[in-house]
Amino acid sequence: MILEIxxxxxxxxxxxxxxxxxxxxxxxxxxxxxxxxxxxxIRTVLDKIDIPVFVLIRPRPGNFVYSDHxxxxxxxxxxxxxxxxxxxxxxGVLTSESTIDAVRTAVLIARSAPLPFxxxxxxxxxxxxxxxxxxxxxxxxxxxxxxxxxxxxISSLDQLIKLKNRAKDNLIIMxxxxxxxxxxxxxxxxxxxxxxxxxxxxxxSNKTPGAVSDLKRxxxxxxxxxxxTP
Numbered sequence: 001m002i003l004e005i006x007x008x009x010x011x012x013x014x015x016x017x018x019x020x021x022x023x024x025x026x027x028x029x030x031x032x033x034x035x036x037x038x039x040x041x042i043r044t045v046l047d048k049i050d051i052p053v054f055v056l057i058r059p060r061p062g063n064f065v066y067s068d069h070x071x072x073x074x075x076x077x078x079x080x081x082x083x084x085x086x087x088x089x090x091x092g093v094l095t096s097e098s099t100i101d102a103v104r105t106a107v108l109i110a111r112s113a114p115l116p117f118x119x120x121x122x123x124x125x126x127x128x129x130x131x132x133x134x135x136x137x138x139x140x141x142x143x144x145x146x147x148x149x150x151x152x153x154i155s156s157l158d159q160l161i162k163l164k165n166r167a168k169d170n171l172i173i174m175x176x177x178x179x180x181x182x183x184x185x186x187x188x189x190x191x192x193x194x195x196x197x198x199x200x201x202x203x204x205s206n207k208t209p210g211a212v213s214d215l216k217r218x219x220x221x222x223x224x225x226x227x228x229t230p
Contacts, residue, residue: 001225002194012213013045019218025090027056031209036077042084052087064094064122078111090118098127106139116142137170145196147177154183161190181220188228
């Protein structure tokens with residue numbers, strides 16, 4: 001199983017590497033649910049961290065319906081992340097009707113190529129998840145980060161399993177949202193191969209500006225994953 005740590009600052013990224021995470025999603029302002037990090041932070045993390053780093057492309061907090069100007073900014077942010085040497089892109093666009101904006105998301109995927117593209121938790125705001133999964137498959141998304149209808153992924157386990165079954169082997173469903181180390185075995189038993197967590201200590205810590213992913217908590221995730229790995 002792959003553990004992805006959502007790191008909102010350099011120390012969180014360092015803790016992710018030291019704690020045994022397999023991958024980082026780099027962003028800033030976790031208390032705003034994450035936006036694109038500055039180019040300097042991206043370059044610093046990529047220079048010091050030796051596990052794969054995916055970069056979040058989200059120009060502002062709030063909804064995922066973007067103006068033409070905001071979308072052009074997102075494309076430039078993809079270029080900056082790629083030029084810095086990131087291993088993947090995390091992003092996504094919705095329509096005002098709460099559906100996947102397939103056209104703009106496909107443009108982002110093409111701009112990100114050949115890097116893998118994760119569609120983030122904007123997915124949780126769409127009306128029809130079946131149509132959403134089918135759309136994302138058709139435009140080449142690599143994985144979907146989702147908590148399902150609940151803010152905590154474990155509370156949406158049945159729905160997440162339905163998503164995974166719908167996606168089959170065409171894309172990865174990665175549960176994220178309040179995931180705790182003691183839940184690793186539950187997700188593994190259900191057939192999930194990747195998990196996403198900010199690994200903060202308290203359940204509301206990611207709403208605190210400057211919150212840092214906890215090294216001990218990341219190690220607990222690592223130990224649980226090692227315990228289920230043959």
